[in-house]
Amino acid sequence: MFTILGIPGPLLFGQLLLGLINGAFYAMLSLGLAVIFGMLNIINFAHGALFMMGAFVSWMLLEYVGIGYFPALILAPLIVGIFGLVLERTIVSRLYKLDHIYGLLLTFGLALVIEGLFRNGYGSSGMPYRIPAALQGATDLGFMFMPNYRGWVVLAAVVVCFLTWLIIEKTSLGATLRAATENAPMVQAFGVNVPRMISLTYAGGVALAAFAGVLAAPIYSVNPNMGSSFINTVFAVVVIGGMGSILGSILTGFGLGIVEGLTKVFYPQASATVVFLVMVIVLLARPRGLFGKAV
Amino acid sequence: MALIGTTVPARAQTPTLKIGVLTDLSGPYKDIAGPVAVACVRQALEDFGVAGKGMNVEVVSADHQNKADIGVSVVKQWIDRDGVDMITEVANSGVGLAVAGVAREKNKVYLNCGAATSDLTGVQCNPNTIHWVYDTYMLAKSTGSALVKAGGSSWYFITADYAFGKALLRDTSQFITAAGGKVLGSATYPFPGTTDFSSFLIEAQASGAKVLGLASAGADTINQIKQAQEFGLKMTVAGLLVFISDIHALGLDAAKGLVLTSSFYWDHDDRTRAFSNRLKPKAPSVRPTMVQAGTYSATLHYLKVAAAMGVAQAKADGAATVERMKAMPTDDDAFGPGSIRADGRCLHPSFLWQVKTPAESRGPWDYYKLLDTTPANQAFRPLGEGGCALVKA
Numbered sequence: 001m002f003t004i005l006g007i008p009g010p011l012l013f014g015q016l017l018l019g020l021i022n023g024a025f026y027a028m029l030s031l032g033l034a035v036i037f038g039m040l041n042i043i044n045f046a047h048g049a050l051f052m053m054g055a056f057v058s059w060m061l062l063e064y065v066g067i068g069y070f071p072a073l074i075l076a077p078l079i080v081g082i083f084g085l086v087l088e089r090t091i092v093s094r095l096y097k098l099d100h101i102y103g104l105l106l107t108f109g110l111a112l113v114i115e116g117l118f119r120n121g122y123g124s125s126g127m128p129y130r131i132p133a134a135l136q137g138a139t140d141l142g143f144m145f146m147p148n149y150r151g152w153v154v155l156a157a158v159v160v161c162f163l164t165w166l167i168i169e170k171t172s173l174g175a176t177l178r179a180a181t182e183n184a185p186m187v188q189a190f191g192v193n194v195p196r197m198i199s200l201t202y203a204g205g206v207a208l209a210a211f212a213g214v215l216a217a218p219i220y221s222v223n224p225n226m227g228s229s230f231i232n233t234v235f236a237v238v239v240i241g242g243m244g245s246i247l248g249s250i251l252t253g254f255g256l257g258i259v260e261g262l263t264k265v266f267y268p269q270a271s272a273t274v275v276f277l278v279m280v281i282v283l284l285a286r287p288r289g290l291f292g293k294a295v
Numbered sequence: 296m297a298l299i300g301t302t303v304p305a306r307a308q309t310p311t312l313k314i315g316v317l318t319d320l321s322g323p324y325k326d327i328a329g330p331v332a333v334a335c336v337r338q339a340l341e342d343f344g345v346a347g348k349g350m351n352v353e354v355v356s357a358d359h360q361n362k363a364d365i366g367v368s369v370v371k372q373w374i375d376r377d378g379v380d381m382i383t384e385v386a387n388s389g390v391g392l393a394v395a396g397v398a399r400e401k402n403k404v405y406l407n408c409g410a411a412t413s414d415l416t417g418v419q420c421n422p423n424t425i426h427w428v429y430d431t432y433m434l435a436k437s438t439g440s441a442l443v444k445a446g447g448s449s450w451y452f453i454t455a456d457y458a459f460g461k462a463l464l465r466d467t468s469q470f471i472t473a474a475g476g477k478v479l480g481s482a483t484y485p486f487p488g489t490t491d492f493s494s495f496l497i498e499a500q501a502s503g504a505k506v507l508g509l510a511s512a513g514a515d516t517i518n519q520i521k522q523a524q525e526f527g528l529k530m531t532v533a534g535l536l537v538f539i540s541d542i543h544a545l546g547l548d549a550a551k552g553l554v555l556t557s558s559f560y561w562d563h564d565d566r567t568r569a570f571s572n573r574l575k576p577k578a579p580s581v582r583p584t585m586v587q588a589g590t591y592s593a594t595l596h597y598l599k600v601a602a603a604m605g606v607a608q609a610k611a612d613g614a615a616t617v618e619r620m621k622a623m624p625t626d627d628d629a630f631g632p633g634s635i636r637a638d639g640r641c642l643h644p645s646f647l648w649q650v651k652t653p654a655e656s657r658g659p660w661d662y663y664k665l666l667d668t669t670p671a672n673q674a675f676r677p678l679g680e681g682g683c684a685l686v687k688a
Contacts (some may be wrong), residue, residue, distance in 0.1 A: 011501065018493045061362075116321065125326040126517060131525065138527050144497060147525045219525060220490055221517040221544065225323070229490050264494040269456055272485035282468030
């Protein structure tokens with residue numbers, strides 16, 4: 001058996017792969033945040049709560065309607081996305097003209113309300129959600145035992161991240177969207193319904209969070225607080241990647257997952273802190289983040 | 296005037312006994328205690344038959360939000376303004392210890408059911424406090440030594456990096472070593488904030504140990520068990536603090552084979568089943584945890600003593616009431632016969648359970664099979680070792 005820095009090679013590779021898997025969640029969540037911030041200038045603190053809703057809705061679909069995992073991958077983001085649309089139209093849209101801090105406070109409050117309602121209705125210990133039969137089992141990669149479901153999570157995350165990036169950066173819809181962010185009255189003058197576009201973007205970001213929630217349901221405890229344990233790290237990812245940068249949040253998400261995985265090999269006690277350490281260093285050296293546009 | 300005085304019936308006003316259930320109604324311990332614990336207290340009133348015995352008993356409840364300062368101010372208000380005589384439940388060791396001080400200061404009765412810290416009957420014991428259901432010593436001893444006896448000779452731990460996790464690791468390791476087992480290693484994870492435990496699980500597997508000990512609680516334990524199943528861990532998993540509500544949340548697919556300690560299981564014998572079935576209308580969707588059943592047991596014993604010594608007396612002197620409670624043997628459907636020691640420790644057997652496989656289970660909440668029983672006189676820390684001042688007296 002070969003070793004790297006005194007760590008057995010298989011263990012190191014194993015941890016790198018696990019880091020990549022966690023990175024997939026960070027990437028998907030920070031991507032939604034980046035889309036919403038980049039296009040709407042709203043710091044969406046309710047993102048963790050909406051992630052939790054995605055997991056809960058997939059549980060509800062199974063429990064009450066008998067709809068399984070794969071349809072839930074489409075349906076849950078759709079349902080939570082519509083919920084996001086209603087939130088945006090009725091509440092969030094009133095704050096666009098104000099400073100960022102108002103949006104942050106509002107969405108933080110919304111997150112507390114949503115989590116409180118779920119805790120009241122479903123308790124705090126969570127709900128069981130099984131790994132779908134088709135994705136059960138594991139593959140022996142030689143250096144580690146890789147559950148098939150985790151492989152699927154990485155694959156799904158990469159595809160979704162790529163599609164989102166493609167839509168925003170490479171299609172005419174994305175171009176219009178970006179233009180609307182730069183100069184809304186001008187784009188409106190060309191006959192584009194900007195408010196509707198903004199609403200749909202918010203819903204889209206929310207749907208991304210819900211999609212990550214569905215992916216998380218079989219491996220994490222489906223409970224009302226599941227989002228709050230992720231959200232701090234995810235915000236750090238967005239800041240490191242550069243607020244509003246789509247590509248930045250994707251790459252940083254995967255990258256920090258790997259950094260975290262490595263920390264677990266060398267000094268596990270610091271694994272929850274290392275992301276914030278990186279954030280401090282990046283902010284000192286490059287305040288706009290690794291991929292952010294100059295301010 | 297004198298005439299009026301004589302015509303008023305000479306019926307003495309029956310004083311009202313007030314019970315305050317201080318619990319977690321909205322946070323992480325809501326399911327292990329919370330509203331069902333309040334229902335259990337009401338069940339005790341019903342089973343005791345307070346109305347038939349001419350007693351007036353009122354139950355109030357409040358949410359301590361897992362904050363010691365909030366717990367203390369609620370209890371002070373209850374005692375000073377509302378005339379509450381007995382406080383029960385109080386999951387969360389921090390709040391639990393703080394409330395013990397208030398009960399002592401105001402000379403009221405305090406029956407803790409939900410907190411884990413063995414300090415309540417150790418260095419911080421007082422003449423107004425009884426600790427009813429379990430403590431860290433009981434959990435460590437039952438899970439540690441009984442599992443070694445059952446063949447789990449080598450252990451690896453996943454430990455939450457704070458006082459509770461480290462205390463569990465230390466105590467359980469002692470019992471494992473004493474029973475002839477070995478601790479091969481421990482991975483300490485940051486608390487709170489860790490949701491993925493796969494790295495630690497892989498290290499545990501690589502250690503070659505037979506048993507994986509989880510020195511954690513709540514959602515962390517649930518995530519660890521779920522992910523252990525996912526990674527096909529070939530070890531016996533032992534949860535050091537797991538409640539039946541956690542097993543329900545996990546589902547048997549993920550939890551099967553898990554070993555845990557609990558002093559109460561609803562389907563243990565005819566008496567526990569009878570109690571749980573009586574409770575059903577008040578809490579239709581769940582079966583009680585040991586903490587919830589404990590509030591029933593503790594309240595029932597309190598009512599027996601209050602009735603025996605007179606409600607007025609019980610209201611007047613909390614320490615005297617606790618003294619009488621210690622003198623009278625306990626007996627109820629949830630915990631069976633038992634007793635209360637000088638340091639305030641309620642003694643009853645502790646049980647080591649294993650979670651059934653889906654094939655073994657007959658339906659929802661049919662989750663445990665019994666592996667081992669530690670008798671009441673051995674389940675808890677020996678009286679002289681806790682450092683409780685009441686013991687020397």
